[in-house]
Amino acid sequence: MELENCINFLLSTAQHNVFQYLNSQLAEYGVTPAQYGVMNCLWKYRDLTPKQIGELLHLEASSVSGILERMQNNGLLERNVDPENRRTIRVSPTQKTLDLQPAIEKIILHMNQLVMEPFTQQEQEQIRRSLTVIGNRELV
Amino acid sequence: MELENCINFLLSTAQHNVFQYLNSQLAEYGVTPAQYGVMNCLWKYRDLTPKQIGELLHLEASSVSGILERMQNNGLLERNVDPENRRTIRVSPTQKTLDLQPAIEKIILHMNQLVMEPFTQQEQEQIRRSLTVIGNRELV
Numbered sequence: 001m002e003l004e005n006c007i008n009f010l011l012s013t014a015q016h017n018v019f020q021y022l023n024s025q026l027a028e029y030g031v032t033p034a035q036y037g038v039m040n041c042l043w044k045y046r047d048l049t050p051k052q053i054g055e056l057l058h059l060e061a062s063s064v065s066g067i068l069e070r071m072q073n074n075g076l077l078e079r080n081v082d083p084e085n086r087r088t089i090r091v092s093p094t095q096k097t098l099d100l101q102p103a104i105e106k107i108i109l110h111m112n113q114l115v116m117e118p119f120t121q122q123e124q125e126q127i128r129r130s131l132t133v134i135g136n137r138e139l140v
Numbered sequence: 141m142e143l144e145n146c147i148n149f150l151l152s153t154a155q156h157n158v159f160q161y162l163n164s165q166l167a168e169y170g171v172t173p174a175q176y177g178v179m180n181c182l183w184k185y186r187d188l189t190p191k192q193i194g195e196l197l198h199l200e201a202s203s204v205s206g207i208l209e210r211m212q213n214n215g216l217l218e219r220n221v222d223p224e225n226r227r228t229i230r231v232s233p234t235q236k237t238l239d240l241q242p243a244i245e246k247i248i249l250h251m252n253q254l255v256m257e258p259f260t261q262q263e264q265e266q267i268r269r270s271l272t273v274i275g276n277r278e279l280v
Contacts, residue, residue, distance in 0.1 A: 001248055003180045003196070007255050008155075008162050008173055008248075010268055013198045013275035015151040021279035022148050033148055040143045056143070058153045108141055108148075111279075115147050118273050126263070127270050128150055133258050135153035139161035139251075 011134075018115055025107045029100055030074060034059075034067050036104060042077065042093040043101050049088055058135065151274075158255055165247045169240055170214060174199075174207050176244060182217065182233040183241050189228055198275065 003009050022033045031039070037057045041048055048056075054064040068091060071077045076097045082088040116124045143149050162173045171179070177197045181188055188196075194204040208231060211217045216237045222228040256264045 001245060001252070003177065004272070005252070005268060006180075006248060007252050007268070008158050009177060009197075010271035010275065011151065011155040011158055012173070014271045015148075015155040016198065017275050017277065017279060018148050018151055033152070037143065037149060040146075057149075058156065105141060108146060112141070112145070112147050114279055115274060115277065118277070119270065123266070123270065126266065128145060128147070130259065130263065130267050131147075131150035131154045132144070134255060135150065135157050137157060137255065137258070139157065139254055 007134075018111070021114075022107070022111050025111065026104065029104060031076070031100070031104065034063075035071055035076065036108070038064075038067055038071060038091075039076065039093070039097055039100070039104065042091065042097060047090055047092050049082075049090060053091065147274075158251070161254075162247070162251050165251065166244065169244060171216070171240070171244065174203075175211055175216065176248070178207060178211060178231075179216065179233070179237055179240070179244065182231065182237060187230055187232050189222075189230060193231065 019033055022036075026033060026036060034057075038053055041053055041056050045052075050061065050064050050068060053059075053068070054061055057064070059067075068077065068079060072079055075094055077094060078092050079089050080092070082090045116127075119127065159173055162176075166173060166176060174197075178193055181193055181196050185192075190201065190204050190208060193199075193208070194201055197204070199207075208217065208219060212219055215234055217234060218232050219229050220232070222230045256267075259267065
């Protein structure tokens with residue numbers, strides 16, 4: 001099989017290209033693409049457990065834990081023990097994270113327009129739908 | 141913007157899912173998905189410079205160098221100084237890598253069938269074409 005037809009190679013190459021671009025755009029704000037994912041969840045829901053964040057981002061608990069720790073060290077979020085259930089941690093955004101929302105959403109919007117520019121509206125929808133199917137597929 | 145519409149999130153989630161599956165399938169042979177990429181190049185061309193491998197795989201020189209070093213340590217390839225140009229390194233497959241070709245290509249073929257199963261032939265071609273466009277796009 002030619003590498004150019006291998007779905008893992010195609011996904012890795014496309015993801016790498018887009019990730020590198022977004023990473024360079026977000027660097028100005030000291031934020032990584034994965035950290036943007038967490039910020040997006042916190043802008044929307046304000047208050048989440050690490051487990052809920054992992055489910056929203058399709059990430060393993062160990063990955064989430066590392067991302068949250070670095071974000072806390074950068075003043076992007078707080079992790080507090082839930083007063084109603086002391087075995088649960090609750091994650092909430094800092095004022096810094098709330099203030100960054102307009103600037104970062106502008107970068108995300110521009111990235112999406114730039115990456116999707118070569119495609120018609122219908123093709124764009126099909127690409128998003130196909131990637132969602134592949135991302136949610138149980139592969140065993 | 142909803143995370144579910146963000147092309148970086150969609151690509152990362154789909155790539156992560158397929159990569160994890162392929163990684164687990166290749167682990168039996170002590171090979172990673174990136175190493176399979178290099179093996180694929182060596183099965184096809186037999187003899188390449190690290191720069192050529194980087195171009196074929198869309199990888200930075202520093203990434204290629206790390207992958208080649210681990211593969212050499214695992215007996216998957218040889219790196220030799222080009223006798224005609226002593227500043228050039230040439231990479232070639234070991235017998236072990238040549239022997240692994242049928243088993244690994246079977247895994248790759250099965251992975252592609254499994255991931256692409258939900259789509260029609262026409263949709264599959266469009267997904268491959270779209271990912272190629274996104275991977276080759278100069279984003280600045």
